[in-house]
Amino acid sequence: MNNKFDWNRFCKVVNKDIRNLWPMFGTTMIVLAVLPFTLWLLLLVLGQGDHVGMPADIRLMMIEFVAMVAALMAPSRMYRTWNLRNEGIYYAMLPASKLEKFLSALLFSLVVCPLTVYLGSMALDMFLTALPFGSWHEWIWQGKMGFPFSFDFTHMADYAPYDEGFKTFMYFGALYNVSCWTGYISSVLIFVFTATLFKKHKVLQTILWLYAIEFVLSLLFIPIFIALAASNTLQDLAEWIVQQDPKMLVDTALWIAIGFNVLLAALFGWLSWRRLKKMPY
Helix, strand or coil: CCCCCCHHHHHHHHHHHHHHHHHHHHHHHHHHHHHHHHHHHHHHHCCCCCCCCCCHHHHHHHHHHHHHHHHHHHHHHHCCCCCCCCCCHHHHCCCCCHHHHHHHHHHHHHHHHHHHHHHHHHHHHHHHHHCCCCCCCCCHHHCCCCCCCCCCCCCHHHCCCCCHHHHHHHHHHHHHHHHHHHHHHHHHHHHHHHHHHCCCCHHHHHHHHHHHHHHHHHHHHHHHHHHHHHCCHHHHHHHHHHHCCHHHHHHHHHHHHHHHHHHHHHHHHHHHHHHHHCCCC
8 A cells, every 4th residue: 555656566456447437337338338329329210310310529528528428427437435444445455566556547537438339329320321321411520610620721721831820720739629629638536535535425426516616606707797797897898808819819819728728737636646545444
């Protein structure tokens, strides 16, 4: 239970988590992976399968959504007992350091579980597209969204290589990708932390607490916005924004989003690690 890292022990912990993947989370991942199939089946039952073509972009969004749900649910399903005084003793006594077990939990929460659901749902989508009937008329890579959480690169041909428009397009595309991925990591780490905090209904309690915090913050900020509106501060701010360079505003907004996401990820990653490091059993 020390904090030293050994690669061989870490591989053994990962192997143990792989063996636990099906009994702990397998059924749920299958349900999530086939959720987009329900829309295909519904259209087929309603007799609209051959007449209504479901765009590839919408299907990709559904697949990314279920993969995200898998990532958020993974900590509470895969590591349900790690904060339970009686049941958690088995996890605490595993012959590996706390750091190795924590890194394995992050690996499965951030990568393995969502990627498994994503690939399974993609395979099902391609199978449905290959069928001679149904509403999946185009392959999913024929959409305009590109890869998961990615910037739309379909208009890249509109720019000459290395001209100013091309550089700007690539720059904002890269920033957008970074903001999406850092937002994804910070969101999952919030659920990793609450999985060490709540004992039952961990995902539901997390959602309810996030909603409660958002509600309280809205109550605090509403009077502030009313006061700013009454003093014409908001109008002055809007006029100032209109006068600024749009590229500069987008650049600033993306960097602020990235910075905020990185801070959230660092905070909840540290809190999760601290909780597990000092967990009483």
